[in-house]
Amino acid sequence: MTRPIPGIVDAQTLAEAIVDTIHEPLLVLDEHFTVLAASRSFYETFRVEPQATLGRLLYALGEGQWDIPALRLLLETIIPQHTAMDGFEVDYDFPGLGRRTMLLNARNVIYATSPRTTILLAFTDVTARRLIERERAVLLERTEALLQQKQVLLQEMQHRVANSLQIIASILMLKARAVNSEETRFHLKDAHQRVISVAEVQSHLHASEGVDRIEVGPYLNKLCASLAASMISDHRPIALTVLADHVYIRSDKAVSVGLIVTELVINAIKYAFPIARADARIMVTFKGDADDWELCVIDNGIGQVAAFAPGKPGGLGTVIVQALVKQLDGRMAIITDHGVHVSIRTGRLALALPETHDEPKV
Known part of the structure; x- marks a missing residue:
């Protein structure tokens, strides 16, 4: 509830003071759109004088420049029907001001x-x-275009890498078939398998959503499903399963994890x-978070394959795994009790990893 104003004169004085102190340009019009009062900011903004404004029809101010169609629509059509209107946007060459975008707020006082x-x-x-918003929209459009171009270039690069790996794999296989030495053929086929492995990792990595971060679970599931389909035969069935926490890791780490x-x-x-x-059966597990995690590959086989142990000689696969573990700043441990249990840990988990393990295999 408002307190009653003591008299008409005081109320008029108060109203004029309020109009004069408002920072935004403000006009007070009668029902015929004649200017009864104007704020000081109106005179300053539109560079007009009180004697050329007060008592004149709004549309006749200046030399008729205020006869704006949008303003007529607001005052003569919208305001009589709705009493009030906020945020009525007008883009116009305003007198004394130039081209401007104005929001008009109007109230019909009864x-x-x-x-x-x-x-x-x-x-x-x-x-x-509005200028900032338009510039931002243009910048956003350009950014989206650049991102689209980057995506196209990335896809083209991925396609070229995949083709190159396939060519290399084909050459290695042709050479393996052509040589007479069984040892040379073995090494060529081993190198061929490594190239195919890299190609599989790349294909599954690029199929994942996003570029910077990869969700480990779906990534490893797709990778292992592909390996099972290409290497496990019906007459020697092996169950290959993946259990992974809901973890995202950087794509560069995902490549190393996939190769391992x-x-x-x-x-x-x-x-x-x-x-x-x-x-x-073979089980692949991934537990932890993006920085501290443990990767395990466990089988229930004959338990005599420990070639990946640090310091032990091995083939190309051994060298690759040991190099990748070192690249990840991780540590690897191997248990060969009733199968082979290879665990690789990074971060604080790696620091806590004991040097030797004699616990039974999970």
Whole structure:
């Protein structure tokens, strides 16, 4: 509830003082759109004088420059129907100001003791704001175009890398078939398998959503499913499963993790089950977070393949795994009790990893 104003004169003085102190340009119009009062900011903003403004029809101010169609629509059509209107945007070459974008706020004041009405019309200059918004929209459009171009270039690069790996793999296989030395053929086929492994990791990495971060679970599931489809035959069935926490890691780390898993899984498929077994299984697990995690590849095979142990000689796969573990600042441990359990840990988990393990295999 407002306190009653003691008299008409005091109320008029107060109203004029309020109008004069408002920072935004403000006009007070009668029901015929004649200017009854204007704020000081109106005179300053539009560079007009009181004697050329007060008592004149709004549309006749200046030399008729204020006869703006959008302003007529607001005052003559919208305000009589709605009493008030906020944020009515007008883009116009305003007199004394130039091209500006204005938000017009209007109120139709109805008096309880008089049939007359008064219209309050306020102007807010949003030209600079709209310019920033347009520049931002242009910048966003350019950024999206650059991102799209980057995505196209990335896809082209991925396609070229995949083709190059396929060509290299084909050359190695052709050479393996052409040589007479069994040892040379073995090494060429081994190198061929490594190239195929890299190609598989790259293809699954690029199929994942995003570029900077990769979700480990779906990534390893796709990778292992591909390995199983290409290397596990029906007459020597092996169950290959993946259990992974809901973790995202950087794409560069995902490449290393994928290559390690590929090498360890291929090693287990090749050597852990020389005789077919109905219960043969290989499990890949990933636990932890983006910085401190543990990767395990576990099989229930013959438990005699420890070639990946640090310091022990081995083939190309051994060198690859040891180099990748070092690149990840991780530590690797191997248990060969009732199968092979290879664990690789990074971060604080790696620091806490004991030098030797004699606990039973999980």
